[in-house]
Amino acid sequence: MARARVLIRPKAGILDPQGKAVERALPALGFEGIGQVHVGRMVELEAEDLDQLGELCERLLANPLIEDYEIQPL
Amino acid sequence: MNWGVLQFPGSCDERDALNACRVVGGEARLIWHEDRDLSGVDGIVVPGGFSYGDYLRAGAIARFSPAMEAVAELAAAGGPVLGICNGFQVLCEAGLLPGALLRNAELRFVCKQADLLAVPGPVVDGPKSADIERFSSHQRLSIPIKHGEGRYYAPDEVLDEMEARGQVAYRYAEGHNANGSVRDIAGVRNERGNVVGLMPHPEHAVDPLTGSTDGRKVFEALEGFAA
Secondary structure (H helix, E strand, C coil): CEEEEEEEEECCCCCCHHHHHHHHHCHHHCCCCCCCCCCCEEEEEEECCHHHHHHHHHHHHCCCCCEEEEEEEC | CEEEEEECCCECCHHHHHHHHHHCCCEEEEEECCCCCCCCCCEEEECCECHHHHCCCCCCCHHHCHHHHHHHHHHHCCCCEEEECHHHHHHHHCCCCCCEEECCCCCCCEEEEEEEEECCCCCCCHHHCHHHHHCCCCCEEEEEEEECCCEEECCHHHHHHHHHCCCEEEEECCCCCCCCCHHHEEEEECCCCCEEEECCCHHHCCCHHHCCCCHHHHHHCCHHHCC
C-alpha cells in the first residue's frame, strides 16, 4: 500500500474567515509579523493505486468550486 | 401531493418538514437515507441538520446516499425537490444546484428571523412553473435562519449566467444578509425550476404561533411541479 497526504486549501480570492480569525488573534498572543494565514484540511490515506486520488479529490475530498487540493505521495 | 422527507443520520429538522408538508395540504412520510424507494412520492424535501456530522464538508457525504440517487432521478424527471439549510448544502454538493455554501463571513452561528425577497422563476416548462404565479411580484417573506455555514458562493461568471436564467430564487432583504452571501443570495433553483434550495427554514414558519406563516409559500411554490 502506498501512503499519501492530501492538502485541501480554500481557493485564493475566496474570503477565508477562519484564516482571518486566526490572523487577528496572533497579536494578542505576542506574535508579530505573521500574515496571509489560511486554514484548510489535511487527509492522510493509504491506497493500492495513487493514480485514483485525483478523481477522489475531485469527487469527495475537495469541492473544486471553492477549494484547491494537492496530493503528496509519502 | 405526497411529499417524502429524507432523514440522514444527523438530520434534525425532518419533523418540522413533515409538519409543513401537511400544513400546506399534502401527505408526507420520512425516507431513511439508505432507502432508494420513492414509490408514491411526488416531491422531496431534503431537510436541515448536520447529515453525517457535516464531516469533511457540509453535505459532502450525504450526497452519496442511496436516497440521494433516487432524488437525483426524480429531479431529472422534473419532480419537485426542496433543500433546506443542510439540504441546500447537500443539493449543491450533489451538483443538482449550482454553487457552494461556505462558513459564515463573521464565523458566528446565526439564529434569527430574516426577511427574504422571493424572486419569480423563468418560464421553462410552461404552465408547470407554478412559482411564476405564486411569486409573480417580488414578495417579502419573514422566515428564520439558523446556520453556521450559509455563505452562498459561486464565481461571478456563474452568477451572471444564473441571474440571466432566473435561477436566484430568494434574496435576503437589505440588512438581512447575516452570512455574507454573494449578491444577497439566500436560495437558488435549477434551470428548470423544479429543484430549489435555500438556507432559511420555511418549515419553521408555517404556524401563527411562531410569528410567521410565510414558509408555507416556499412549499406551495413547488407543488406545480408534481407529476
